[in-house]
Amino acid sequence: DAGVTQSPTHLIKTRGQQVTLRCSPKSGHDTVSWYQQALGQGPQFIFQYYEEEERQRGNFPDRFSGHQFPNYSSELNVNALLLGDSALYLCASSLAASGGPETQYFGPGTRLLVL
Amino acid sequence: QKEVEQDPGPLSVPEGAIVSLNCTYSNSAFQYFMWYRQYSRKGPELLMYTYSSGNKEDGRFTAQVDKSSKYISLFIRDSQPSDSATYLCAMSARANAGKSTFGDGTTLTVKP
Numbered sequence: 063d064a065g066v067t068q069s070p071t072h073l074i075k076t077r078g079q080q081v082t083l084r085c086s087p088k089s090g091h092d093t094v095s096w097y098q099q100a101l102g103q104g105p106q107f108i109f110q111y112y113e114e115e116e117r118q119r120g121n122f123p124d125r126f127s128g129h130q131f132p133n134y135s136s137e138l139n140v141n142a143l144l145l146g147d148s149a150l151y152l153c154a155s156s157l158a159a160s161g162g163p164e165t166q167y168f169g170p171g172t173r174l175l176v177l
Numbered sequence: 178q179k180e181v182e183q184d185p186g187p188l189s190v191p192e193g194a195i196v197s198l199n200c201t202y203s204n205s206a207f208q209y210f211m212w213y214r215q216y217s218r219k220g221p222e223l224l225m226y227t228y229s230s231g232n233k234e235d236g237r238f239t240a241q242v243d244k245s246s247k248y249i250s251l252f253i254r255d256s257q258p259s260d261s262a263t264y265l266c267a268m269s270a271r272a273n274a275g276k277s278t279f280g281d282g283t284t285l286t287v288k289p
Binding site: 066095097102103104105106107110118120152154162163164166167168169170171173 | 181183209211213218219220221222223226228265267269276277278279280281282
């Protein structure tokens with residue numbers, strides 16, 4: 063079992079550009095959550111996808127959007143990049159039926175640098 | 178004011194010491210209380226979680242939750258150099274278990 067995988071591992075973009083990050087959940091998981099972790103801070107919840115729909119959203123602008131595919135993998139899109147979007151973007155997968163955090167596994171993250 | 182505040186650290190202790198990591202929170206809706214360990218350039222790894230109040234022990238780790246004080250702690254006994262990492266507390270409400278609110282982490286170094 064490969065666990066949660068994310069691609070790419072690192073990315074450098076310039077202000078105003080758009081970026082797409084990808085996540086494959088752990089085998090058997092049906093829910094994907096995305097988090098942004100700025101340097102020296104804890105992860106901040108961006109949104110969660112289940113059954114190909116956005117189920118919950120944190121306090122992030124509409125520039126952040128996502129998608130979940132029928133195979134449960136997910137993409138995070140960020141438009142009009144700002145310097146402040148530089149961070150580690152974490153994907154976490156879980157099993158909706160569990161109801162608790164015990165099945166939530168994080169991927170290694172994608173480190174985005176905006177110049 | 179953040180919903181979850183974590184003792185900032187950094188914390189440096191000798192091998193074998195008892196370590197105490199602490200967080201406070203303000204949202205009464207939180208029911209799940211988690212502790213994650215994060216190594217440099219890696220994703221967080223769930224160490225243990227507690228539902229509602231009480232204590233939970235797992236080997237050298239003990240998690241405590243005091244909902245009346247809105248205070249949670251993680252104790253590490255007989256700390257080892259391999260415990261050196263950033264520890265993150267996180268919390269979620271029962272109905273939204275997938276959405277977790279994290280503290281900013283405490284970086285721990287255990288010196289041999």
